Amino acid sequence: MNISTLIKQSPLSLRDTLIVLEHISGFDKNYIFLHQDSLELDNERLKKFNDIVYKIKDGMPLQYAIGKWWFFGHEFFVEPPVLIPRPETEILVEKAIEIVKDCQIGFEPFVGSGIISISLLKYYPHLKIIATDINKKACELTLKNARLHKVEDRILVVCSNIADAIKIEKVDFLVANPPYIPTKSLETLDKSILKYEDTRALDGKEDGLFFYKKLKSFDIKPMIMEVGHDQEYAIKSIFGDVEIIYDYSYKPRVAIVR
Numbered sequence: 001m002n003i004s005t006l007i008k009q010s011p012l013s014l015r016d017t018l019i020v021l022e023h024i025s026g027f028d029k030n031y032i033f034l035h036q037d038s039l040e041l042d043n044e045r046l047k048k049f050n051d052i053v054y055k056i057k058d059g060m061p062l063q064y065a066i067g068k069w070w071f072f073g074h075e076f077f078v079e080p081p082v083l084i085p086r087p088e089t090e091i092l093v094e095k096a097i098e099i100v101k102d103c104q105i106g107f108e109p110f111v112g113s114g115i116i117s118i119s120l121l122k123y124y125p126h127l128k129i130i131a132t133d134i135n136k137k138a139c140e141l142t143l144k145n146a147r148l149h150k151v152e153d154r155i156l157v158v159c160s161n162i163a164d165a166i167k168i169e170k171v172d173f174l175v176a177n178p179p180y181i182p183t184k185s186l187e188t189l190d191k192s193i194l195k196y197e198d199t200r201a202l203d204g205k206e207d208g209l210f211f212y213k214k215l216k217s218f219d220i221k222p223m224i225m226e227v228g229h230d231q232e233y234a235i236k237s238i239f240g241d242v243e244i245i246y247d248y249s250y251k252p253r254v255a256i257v258r
């Protein structure tokens, strides 16, 4: 089938159609867009395209349907129900890169798919990180992504609940994107998030602040944390002297405790 015709008939947006086509054909999406009139898709690939489109129309996020996504310029495996990388978390990584340049070893609780730690490990070849998560699938996915990026010898992944007493000693910094949505607000989230992503990845308990209070008890500095857009004053009341970094919409996004 001619790709130009396929693009016209696709029920997905142009962007998503090109991402799926890139995934199944191996051609760059810009190349596909520019040469669509002369490109053909064979039956085998057309079937793959239709299968993925079917999943997306059924509510599966595009990222899970193609099994990968991009974060901080790198490609990562994504698998349900581990949280899909969010673009706003790139601000956390940008700040962490500035702050941890002279550090040797860091701690990332709530590691999820590993995107934060792995981005830092790729940036600083001397760095090592201890990472934890309650979700076994997240721990496995972090290791899979660490192998993809050849940093598996510099990340120690421990599957554990932050509420259990794990002793983290001698680390030079903590970086984290904890669950921070108040439980009662979870029901307002998009249906596809609730259906496919593990709500434990988002649920910050009653006031959304449960995990920040837990992090404070680690007493590691510097601490670089993603925060909810409406949590600036609550975070200041927990940590006292804390620097807040705003995103491009002037919303609080990162808290730094030095």
Ligand SMILES: C[S@@+](CC[C@H](N)C(=O)[O-])C[C@H]1O[C@@H](n2cnc3c(N)ncnc32)[C@H](O)[C@@H]1O
Pocket: 083, 084, 085, 086, 089, 109, 110, 111, 112, 113, 114, 115, 116, 132, 133, 134, 135, 138, 160, 161, 162, 163, 177, 178, 179, 180, 198, 200, 201, 202
């Ligand atoms: C907001 S996600 C962050 C994932 C990843 N760091 C990112 O930025 O995409 C929070 C993570 O915390 C984990 N988590 C939730 N409750 C936890 C707990 N009690 N102890 C340890 N990890 C927990 C979830 O499994 C999830 O992977």
